[in-house]
Amino acid sequence: MSGTDGRTLTSGADEGTFTGLRTQLQEAAQTFADGPDALEGILLGIVDDVDRAVREPLEIFPVCHHSPASALAMARRLREKQPKVVYLELCEDMAPLLTELRNCKLPVAVQAFASEVDGFPAEWSPLSVVAPITEASAEYQAIAYALDTPGVELVLVDRSSDHVFQWDARAEHSEGPADPDAPAAEEEAALHGDAVGVEIGDLRPRFAELEEHLLRHGRVRHWSEWWHQYVELPLGDSDHDTYRQVMLLIGSLFRRLAPGDPHRVRVDEDRERYMWTRMREHLTATGTDPADCLYVCGAFHAASPVEEFGVHGSGTFEISPRSATKWQHGLIPSSHAAIEAQFGLAAGSVSIAETVWAKNVRRTRVEPYRLAGQAGAKKSKAKKKTAAAPVQEVAPSDKLTGFLRRPPVLDRLDEAELLGWSVEIVRATRRNGYLASTADAIAVFETSILLAGMRDRAKPTPYDFQDAAVTCIEKDTVPGRRDVRRLVEIMMGGDRIGQVGYDALPPLARDVHDRLAPLNLKLQQRGVQRALLDIASQPELGQCSDVLWMLRYLMPQGAARPIMGERTLDERPIQESWDLALGTHQRALIELGYEGVSIEQVLEQRLRRTAYGPQATAATVLQAVEDATLYLRSRRLADELGTRALEVLSAERSVDGAPEVLRRVRRLLAYYRTSEPLLPPWIESFVKTGYAHYCTLLPTAFTDEDATVRQVAAMLGFLFSMESLALSLGCDRTQLELAVAQSHPEDPSKTALLWAAQTQLGYLSRADLRARCDELLGNPLVVPAYPRYLSGFVHALEPVPGLTDFVVEAVSNAFGRLPDPVLLPWLPTLISTLRSGGADLAPLLIREAGRIFPGRLAALDEWVPPWRARPEPLSVRPARRADVGPGAALLAAHPATCDAVATLLGCDGTWETADPGPQGAALLGRHPDTAVALEALLAVR
Known part of the structure; x- marks a missing residue:
């Protein structure tokens, strides 16, 4: 068959290409199985899959993600074939980002991100899809070749990011498991977060028993080590045909032995139908000869049984339209640890793959492709592509039979490399606190060889060396932050972290x-x-x-x-x-x-999203108002969000956010009063509405078990502290008085809070309040609950800070009157209650106690609490007009003023009508110091 550029392809592939292999497998099935049907079907089906993929006119290049052998084979094949079109298994909507890879330091990940969803469940937001790329990967070689070679087109053919979640939604409705090619990241994959991962070449067995069998008989610990030993090393030096057929064989084997989960099978086959449909559409639109193309995909998808397979496959698959979700695309930094965690690889395996890749490049002298100008690479002049002579390409022959029958190649021991590893790990462990020496280096060297021999290996692998280092150097305790296993991983390359350049x-x-x-x-x-x-x-x-x-x-x-x-x-x-x-x-x-073009725009969007979200409360909206004022200094946005806070407060039916509302409203009021000539209209309306709102909820909150004493105290704090402003805006104080009168709490702490509110309103005098506390202390049945009363009094300092001295008095009386057998049992309860519920109010009590109590210990014995001190009665002689100063006549002329001053001083006096002198003189006689002070004050005026 002739190609468009004059190349000829000899048609040598016929039914007899794998005849010998089929015969041997059929005989093996009859020998080792009870009947030839099941095992024969699997073995011969694998050969049929390989034969079908090899005979496809459009060359299929199967790969494994982050495999040095795949990357090396890809670089070698690209230089030999020089394809004009490269079809790559990657989300088709990520194509515009690939040119920005030259501005980055690998590893990085191509990301599709959507913060607002349309067509998917809201709880899925934000949506994120990432495809990590490392230098030791076949897809990077294909990308670099296509972008830096003139006349080469790179076409991404995998499902779009939108279809990834469309098919996840389909699985959600069918209650099936998630897409295996899109596993969620673990916690340690911080650079990828919870993004869905898209990878090329998922070649991990999905049959748990098969993986366990391979690990046990391969004498390895995990899948990454098995792949390194039995696939990477044998394929590192193989030719192109052998590499293709072996990778197709592995992909077909894992596919046929995978569990028959309907959803997983459907996802795999739909992806393959999608990709072949896109490739045929491109071939038809451009008229490209399939012989000039290369299809790079995972080995799992290369051996596909779908009808759409191949350039001559059926075209019945219909691609569904994308949803209305707006996707943003960009590059994010990635790391070896993030890739390992996201795709279930062993720790350190990607770093070891990078090391093997560099070693293979030096050993084979294959020139890999690298994007010009990336990560400090020298700029190379673009080489002019010369017309190549016609190449005679012969259809590949059966290479599987020879590969499967060939005994394992025993690599010669590289003593210099192993010795260098041993010396370097001892140096690294000494820097991290281990007492390692030259003897440990010798022990690690010899143990590595011993372990490799026990595992039927002539050359120790990095995993053998890691086990030997742990065995010889690791002690009972780790002196530093890193153990020996982690130090070996760092020595083999470490957790390399990528970086996105400024231009990208x-x-x-x-x-x-x-x-x-x-x-x-x-x-x-x-x-x-x-x-x-x-x-x-x-x-x-x-x-x-x-x-x-x-x-x-x-x-x-x-x-x-x-x-x-x-x-x-x-x-x-x-x-x-x-x-x-x-x-x-x-x-x-x-x-x-992805959310905006400036951080101011993003911040404003997030504040609006918080304020208008379904979970928004008055407290959270007020916080958004404060943040808008604090960070954006935007009066327009603050007014808009303040109006929203008013709407949310009016719709609330609980008092959960009352403490936060009180704190933020006080702070905003203080700010506006000092920085603005007039208060914003929204905050005036908020205070007015909040006053009526909390008056309505107050009786219910006092009796509601779910409402805490702190929340009720915050409501009273709002009502008392905002009272003057609310009354000036037209509120009625009768609302508050009726709300307090209708409150009948049963909880001790709320009862004490109600008493404090009644004291503030003038319904309860200090003497009555003191008497009630004395009554509580005198009742043995109530004493165990006294700490809860004290808790209520402490929270009452929020709405009634004038009771600070009384709370100190109540606590002091309890400590002074109660005996130790009664005091000590509820003392821990008192302390825990004050710490948990009144930690922010404790400084008020401490300052007041410091003011009242004596400053020296010696003065404590003679100290008398001010609430116990009583003024000594004075001997009052009858006042005569000659003893009365000039101010007495003035006081007698204004008896109402005299009565007000007497009430203010806490004195009880009666007017003596029998005295011919001015009324009130007897009171002045009882308090001569006050009379003198008033006389001096009037004289000054």
Whole structure:
């Protein structure tokens, strides 16, 4: 058959290509199985799958993700074949991002992100799909070849990111398991978060018994070690035909032995139908000869039984339209540990693969493809592609039979390499606190060889060396943060972390870097950097301060952490100190770019989302108002969110957020009163509505078991502290009086809180309140509950701070009157109650106690509490007009004023009508000091 460029392909593939292998497998099935049907069907089916894929006119190149052997074979094949079109198994909507890989340091991940969903369940938001790419991967070789070779087209043919979740939604409705090619990330995959992973070449057995059998007979611990020993090493030096047929064989084997889960089978087959449909559409539209194309896909999908398989397959598969969800695309940093955690690989396996890749490149002298200008690579001039002579390509022959019958190749022991590993691990362990020596290096060297021999290996693998190092150096305790196993992983390459270059960042991330440029820091560098802002001497740094505070609000903890300085309402910063780790949290910064073009826009969107969300409460909306004022200094947004807070408060039927509402309203009122000539209309309406709202809920809250004493105290605090403003806006105080009168609590703490409210309203005098407390202490049945009464009095300091001295008196009386057998049992209850419920009010009590109690211990014996001290009665002689000063006549002329002063002083006096002098003189006689003071005051005026 002739190609378009003059190349000829000899048709040598016929039914006899794998005849010998079929015959041997059929005989083996009859020998080892009870009947030839089941085993023969599997074995011969595998050969049929390989034969079908090999005979396909469009060359299929099966790969395994992050496999050095696949990457090496890919680089070698690309240089031999020079295809004009490369079809790659990757989400088709990620194609525009691949050109930005040259601005990044691998490993990175291509990401599709959607914060707002349309067509999917709301609880799925945000949606994220990532496809990590490393240098030691076949797909990176294909991408680099296609992007840097003129005239080559790269076509992504896998399902789109939207279809990934469409098929997940389909599984949700069918109650089937999730897509195996899209597992969720583990906690340690922090760089990938909970994104769905898309990988090329998922070649892990889905049959647990098969994997267990392979690990047991291969004398290895985990799947990564088995793959390294029995696939990577044998295929590292194989030719192209052998590599293809072996990978197709493995993919077909794992596919046929996979559990017959209907959903998983359907997902796999739909992906293959999708990809072949896209490839045939492209071939038809462009007229490209299939012989000039290369299809790169996972070995699991290369041997496919679907009818749409091949360029001559049926075209009956219909691709569903995408949903209305708007997807954002970008590059995020990845790491070896994130890839291992996301795709279930053993720790350190990706780092070992990178090491094997570099070694294979040096050994085979194969020139790999690398994007020009990436990670410090030298810029190379584009080589002009010359017309190649016609190449005679012969259809591949049967290479499987020889490969399967060939005994394992025993690699010669590389003593220099193993000795270098042994010396390096001893040096690393000594730096980390281990007492290792040269003898340990010799022991690790010899033990590695011993372990390899026990496992039928002539050459120790990195995994054998790791086991030997742990055996010879690891002790009972780990002196540092890292154990020996982790040190070996670091020595083999470590957890390499990628980085997205400045040019590949979204506009928001670039804007952040530009606005923080005056700090003169390397913001893309990983690790923590200290930034010092002297805003007083350099006012231009104030803008950097604004950016840092917004980043602290939007990004994860640790990305921007203030060391010195704070952002409060109506205060301007003078000096600040920050610890910045934007390079470490680069992914979070990039994902902010999916939400807007500036951090101000993203912050405003998030505040609105919080305020208008279904779970919004008055407290959370008020917090959004405060944040809008604090970080954005936007009066427009604050007024809009304040109006929303008023709506939410009117609709609330619980008092759960009352403490937070009180705290934030007080703070906003203080800010507006000092910075604005008039209060905003929304906060006046909020105070007016809140006054009526809490008056309505107060009787119910006193009796509701779910309402805590702190919440009820916050309601009273709002009513008492906002009373003057509310009354000036038209509220009626009768509402509060009726609400208190209708409250009948049963809980001791709420009862004490009600007494405090009655005292504030004037319904209960201090003497009556003191008498009730004395009655509680005198009743043995009530004494165990006295700490709860004290808790109520402590919370009463929020609405009635004037009771601070009384609370100190109540506590002191309890300690003074109760005997130790009664006091000690409920003392822990008192302390825990005060700590949990009144920690923020304790400073008031401490200050008041410090004012009342004596400052020295010696004075305590003679000290008399002020609430027990009684004034000594004075001997009053009848007042004569000659003894009465000039002010007496004035007081007698205004008896109402005299009565008011007497009430203020707490004196009970009666007017003596028999005395011919002015009325009130007897009272003045009883209190001569007061009369003299008043006389002096009137004389001054």
